[in-house]
Amino acid sequence: MARYDLAVIGSGQGGVPLAVDAASQGRSVVLFERGAFGGTCVNVGCTPSKAFLASAHSAGRARRTAEIGVHCEVRVDAPAVLQRVRRIVGVWREGVEEKLARSAVHVVRAEASFDAPHVLRAGDDTYEADVVVIDTGTSAAIPDLPGLAGTPYLTNANFFLQDALPKHLIVLGSGYIGLELGQGAARLGSDVTVVTPDDRLVAREELDTCSVLTRALARDGISVLLERRAVAVAHDDGRFEVTLDDKTVLSGDGLLIAIGRRPTIPAGTVERAGIALDARGFVQCDEHLQTSVPNHYALGDVAGQPQFTHVSWEDFRRLRSIIVGDRSRTRSDRVLGYAMYTEPQVGRVGMTRDDAQKAGIPCRDVTYQLADVARGIEWNLEDGFFRLVVHAQTDAILGATFVGYEAGELIHVILAHMEAGSTWRTIERSVHIHPTFAEGIPSLARLLL
Ligand SMILES: Cc1cc2nc3c(=O)[nH]c(=O)nc-3n(C[C@H](O)[C@H](O)[C@H](O)COP(=O)(O)OP(=O)(O)OC[C@H]3O[C@@H](n4cnc5c(N)ncnc54)[C@H](O)[C@@H]3O)c2cc1C
Numbered sequence: 145m146a147r148y149d150l151a152v153i154g155s156g157q158g159g160v161p162l163a164v165d166a167a168s169q170g171r172s173v174v175l176f177e178r179g180a181f182g183g184t185c186v187n188v189g190c191t192p193s194k195a196f197l198a199s200a201h202s203a204g205r206a207r208r209t210a211e212i213g214v215h216c217e218v219r220v221d222a223p224a225v226l227q228r229v230r231r232i233v234g235v236w237r238e239g240v241e242e243k244l245a246r247s248a249v250h251v252v253r254a255e256a257s258f259d260a261p262h263v264l265r266a267g268d269d270t271y272e273a274d275v276v277v278i279d280t281g282t283s284a285a286i287p288d289l290p291g292l293a294g295t296p297y298l299t300n301a302n303f304f305l306q307d308a309l310p311k312h313l314i315v316l317g318s319g320y321i322g323l324e325l326g327q328g329a330a331r332l333g334s335d336v337t338v339v340t341p342d343d344r345l346v347a348r349e350e351l352d353t354c355s356v357l358t359r360a361l362a363r364d365g366i367s368v369l370l371e372r373r374a375v376a377v378a379h380d381d382g383r384f385e386v387t388l389d390d391k392t393v394l395s396g397d398g399l400l401i402a403i404g405r406r407p408t409i410p411a412g413t414v415e416r417a418g419i420a421l422d423a424r425g426f427v428q429c430d431e432h433l434q435t436s437v438p439n440h441y442a443l444g445d446v447a448g449q450p451q452f453t454h455v456s457w458e459d460f461r462r463l464r465s466i467i468v469g470d471r472s473r474t475r476s477d478r479v480l481g482y483a484m485y486t487e488p489q490v491g492r493v494g495m496t497r498d499d500a501q502k503a504g505i506p507c508r509d510v511t512y513q514l515a516d517v518a519r520g521i522e523w524n525l526e527d528g529f530f531r532l533v534v535h536a537q538t539d540a541i542l543g544a545t546f547v548g549y550e551a552g553e554l555i556h557v558i559l560a561h562m563e564a565g566s567t568w569r570t571i572e573r574s575v576h577i578h579p580t581f582a583e584g585i586p587s588l589a590r591l592l593l
């Protein structure tokens with residue numbers, strides 16, 4: 145049996161840098177990857193979806209320029225869009241492969257399972273490691289719908305492998321993937337119908353975030369069916385028929401499933417290694433990302449945290465210290481932000497007012513509409529708002545929601561202030577450049593005076 149200091153299962157966003165870093169420190173490392181190098185983000189997640197949206201949003205913006213007196217004719221070459229997406233994915237994937245090849249990491253291109261604590265199997269070979277890190281991510285949750293199995297439905301795993309886009313795409317789910325890919329497909333020429341059991345889009349976000357997105361999606365011609373569930377699927381001669389619980393039957397040539405993600409747990413994790421899972425089936429971890437078995441850790445999506453690439457990557461920076469005994473960093477010692485790349489975008493960081501109130505924190509919140517920001521008016525990009533939530537007594541910044549053009553970039557102003565520990569009064573004093581969207585941020589803080 146081969147013996148290593150560290151074994152990493154999965155070549156996701158945290159696993160690769162962790163393995164390469166440990167090997168560069170002279171430790172013996174083995175990394176297992178059963179699929180494509182780079183995991184979800186590179187192959188079937190952030191990279192392809194954002195490259196896809198670059199084309200889609202270019203088309204969407206061009207269609208709106210007529211409102212400011214410039215008339216564009218938009219012609220979409222969907223096969224070329226999808227080829228570009230795959231080319232960009234290929235470059236990133238090769239980059240990960242080369243990074244591993246340049247390192248002293250022993251890469252095993254096979255599925256790993258646990259034989260026992262510290263003992264992994266891939267094919268006929270077994271590997272023993274002092275420390276094991278599980279970075280196996282998630283995959284699309286598939287509903288148990290009569291008629292669905294065996295049909296050529298889409299998930300994020302095969303969406304970008306299409307040669308062309310469906311004429312009518314039915315999307316189940318109105319979260320990040322449903323709305324990003326749904327709006328993307330609509331802007332590139334598909335008729336899109338989104339179905340969700342929720343009473344609004346992106347139901348985990350605040351009500352007015354959902355309202356702005358609802359208006360934007362309607363402008364793109366997307367039909368949204370709220371509070372409805374698919375109950376059966378049929379597929380014949382290239383067409384899907386999706387029956388909903390109110391007896392509506394939707395017909396389309398594409399069906400995208402985007403209803404959330406399920407953790408990928410290596411075989412033997414529970415039964416042979418004794419590693420506990422949480423109530424949702426993710427690997428149960430403590431603040432130091434350690435599982436219920438000493439010297440066995442998990443990171444990224446599979447550790448049951450917010451599912452973002454920057455979380456997985458940041459876990460690597462914590463774990464590289466933790467596994468050599470420095471426990472000063474924890475999984476929650478970070479200001480967490482995220483963005484949704486619809487147009488308008490949603491940028492979030494920290495707590496909403498609801499979060500603060502549920503936690504019993506006395507808070508104040510203020511909202512500034514982009515229709516009051518000069519740049520928004522001048523550029524015809526008035527949809528959205530900036531919201532700030534602050535501690536009512538200490539003035540600390542608790543969180544923010546930005547909805548609007550490049551809100552995912554602008555939210556970093558607040559993220560940086562939170563990381564620096566400044567209060568809203570520092571933002572209020574700041575002089576931002578005119579005329580920018582960021583100019584609205586001190587104006588927002590001044591509403592607290
Ligand atoms: C469509 C889509 C768009 C997204 N967009 C964004 C975005 O814009 N921004 C953002 O921050 N996040 C985004 N995400 C989320 C982000 O992709 C994930 O949070 C991130 O990739 C998780 O990384 P990870 O390291 O946890 O695991 P992953 O990247 O999922 O890597 C897990 C790896 O483990 C391998 N593996 C699994 N089991 C085994 C086994 N037994 N043996 C060997 N190998 C195994 C898999 O093949 C995979 O390569 C998106 C996700 C999707 C699906």
Ligand SMILES: NC(=O)c1ccc[n+]([C@@H]2O[C@H](COP(=O)([O-])OP(=O)(O)OC[C@H]3O[C@@H](n4cnc5c(N)ncnc54)[C@H](O)[C@@H]3O)[C@@H](O)[C@H]2O)c1
Nearest residue numbers: 316317318319320321322340341402403404451483484485
């Ligand atoms: N921009 C980004 O950072 C980004 C982009 C895409 C994905 N992601 C990550 O990937 C994760 C998964 O995305 P997602 O969109 O699959 O999940 P999600 O959790 O964001 O949304 C799931 C949606 O599906 C709905 N739903 C649940 N069961 C359903 C059913 N049976 N039929 C129809 N709808 C149903 C939910 O109500 C919800 O609207 C996200 O939570 C996020 O962490 C991030």
